[in-house]
Each structure stands twice: as C-alpha cells, then as structure tokens.
Amino acid sequence: MWGVSESNAGGGVVGCGAQVPTVPCEFPMPGGCPNVMDYSGTGRKPKYCQQVVDGLRHAAYSAYRVASGAITVPAPGSHPPAPTGTPTPPHPVTQARADVAKLHEQLGNLVDRQLQPLLVQLVEALHIAADPDSATAEVDAAHREARTRIDAADAAAEDALARAVTAERAAEDARAAQTAAEDIAEQALTELDEARDQRDQHQRTATALADEVAETHTALAAAEADATTTTTALTEAHSEVERLTSRLAAAEAARDDARTELAATTQHLADVTESRDETRAALATERRELGEQRRRAELAEQRTARDDLTISSLTDQLTAARDDARDQAERAAAARAELAAATAQTTALREAATTATAAATAHAEQRLADARTRHDEQLADLRARHDEQLADLRAQLDRAQLDPAQPQTGADTP
Secondary structure (H helix, E strand, C coil): CEEEEEEECCCEECCCCCCCCEECCCCCCCCCCCCCECCCCCCCCCCCCCCCCEECCCCCHHHHHHCCCCCCCCCCCCCCCCCCCCCCCCCHHHHHHHHHHHHHHHHHHHHHHHHHHHHHHHHHHHHCCCCCHHHHHHHHHHHHHHHHHHHHHHHHHHHHHHHHHHHHHHHHHHHHHHHHHHHHHHHHHHHHHHHHHHHHHHHHHHHHHHHHHHHHHHHHHHHHHHHHHHHHHHHHHHHHHHHHHHHHHHHHHHHHHHHHHHHHHHHHHHHHHHHHHHHHHHHHHHHHHHHHHHHHHHHHHHHHHHHHHHHHHHHHHHHHHHHHHHHEEEEEEHHHHHCCCCCHHHHHHHHHHHHHHHHHHHHHHHHHHHHHHHHHHHHHHHHHEEEEEEHHHHHHHHHHHHHCCCCCCCCCCC
C-alpha cells in the first residue's frame, strides 16, 4: 500500500525526513481529501488514500457509491477519528457469566418483591386454616413453581446469550462479507481503470496505425507515380533497343566486310610470316657466330683480368715487403738509439754508484774511528774510576784491619 501523509496548512508534508514526491487523494468530497500519498513516479499512480475520514473509507468502491448517489459524504468533523489502538478482543464466556449473575440477581429481586407477599399471605392462611400438611404441600408446590420459573428464566437467559453470540457472529460475518465485497468492488474498479487505460492505449495505437496506413497510401501513390515514370522510361528503352538493333545490323554488315579484309590480310600475313621465318633463321646463324665471337672476347678479357689481378697482387706484395723492410730499419735505428741511451745511463749510474759508495765508505770509516775513539776514552775513564774505587776499598780494608773497633767512615762502596 502506498504511504499516506496528512498535509498541513501550508500544503507541505508533515514529517521529519526528506520530502518525497506526493499526489493528493482524489476522493469526491467537499473541499477535497486532506490526505496525500507518496508516489515515486514509477508504476500506476494511486487515486485514493484508503483511510477512514469522517467515518467513510476513501476507496474506489466508496467513491463509486458516492458518484452513483448510493451514499452521501458525511459532513467534515461529524465522526470522531477511529481509534488507532488495537481493539479489545471479545470475551463471550466472561460476558455470559456476568449476564447470568445479573439475571440471577434480577430473579432473586423478583422473587423477593412478588413472591414474598404471597408467602406471607400463605402463612397467614395456613395459620388460619391450621392445616400443617396442606400448608407444607402448598409451600412445596410454591417452591417447585418458583424453581420452575427460575429454571425457565435461566433457560431464557442462556437462550438469549446464545442468540446474542449468534447475532454477533452473524454481524462479524456480515462485516467480513461487506469488507470482502468492498475489496472485490475496489479490485473491479481498479481493473476497470486499467481497462480504460488499455482502451486509451489501444486508441492511441489505432491512431498511430491509421497514420501509418495514410503514410502507406502516400507511399503507394508515389510508387504508382514511379511506376508510370518507369513505364515511360521502358517505352523509351524499347525505342532505343530498336535503334540499337538497326545499328547492330549495320555493324554486322561492316563486320562481314571486315572479315573479308581480314582473310586477305591473313594471307598477306602468312607470306610475311614465311619471310620472317627465313629472316629469323639467318639472324639466328649470325647471332650464333656473334655469340662465339663474344665468348672468345670474354675469354680473352677473363685472361687479361686474371693477369691484371696477378700483377696487382705481386705489386701489393712488393709494396708490403718494402714497407716491412722500412719498418724494420726504423725499428732497428730506434733500438740502436735506445741501446746507446741505456748504455750511457748505465755508465752514469755506475759512476754515481761508485762515488756514492766511496763517500759512504769514508763516512762509515770516519764514524767507526770516532766510535772507537769514544769507546777507548770511555773505557779509560771507567778503568780510572774502577782503579780509584778499588784503591779506596783497599784503603778502607786496611784501616779496618788496623782498627777493628773504630767505626767505619768514608763513602759507601758502590
């Protein structure tokens, strides 16, 4: 089912989300239906909001009944809006028990109000009559009658309850049947609208086909005009064929004349061909002789070319030998110069080495002599010091031997 929104005073859609395209409800009522329906633009556009407004459901069947005068549209605000909550489900057993309790109470009240005076009168009559058995029998009869009435009232209450339940079920069945009938009628009206749409579509298709037929007739007329033009052209073509036939006959006569001339020309050509063959034979003989001469000339040229090649090869070899000899002489001269330079350098190096060796030897001998001199001096100094220390030691020993009790004096022994 399409989404339904209630329009506000400004004509917008009441809601907190993004607005979507809507269409108004088309139900026939004064001032129009205030409800609008969401429509995305695809599919068949809805016409009725399917909501209950003023006690009347806005559907296709209701709109049909209003249009046909079967029902009238209620005045705006004449019916309160239908409750949105879930209706309370019926409780037939509880209701029946409550009804039975009420009936029992009513029956008790009825007994108290109507039978109690009778019982009082009966007791008075019994007292008056002083017949206990009759009184007891009459009281029992009264009680039985009261019980019978009570049972009848209970049966009537149960029968009324059963009839009420049956009536309620029948009403529910009637409402369900009415709802189903309204749904069927609404579906039928929807199918009627679709059939009308299909009829309009078929009418548009028929109009298009009529236009196509008109175009076909126009094309047929043009084709007939083209056929007339083609017939005229065909007549002209026949005339042209006859003219070409005449020209063909003249051409055939000319062809026969040409064939006669061709026969004469063929004979002349045969004669010329025979003469040509003889000329070709002579020419072939001359060509053979000329070929033999050319072959001899080619052999001579080949021998001359081979001799030229041999001479050129020998000349190249001689030139190469001369170049090699020249290179070897140059390399020998360079080697001699290098040998002389190496010899001079070796001599100079030898002389420098001899001079350096002599100088180094002299310097080494001088240093050795100086070292020997310093060594001799140091050795003499050490010997002198040793002799002095030895003399001091001997003197101390001598003094010690002369005076053992005298403490030793003098320098310590090193």
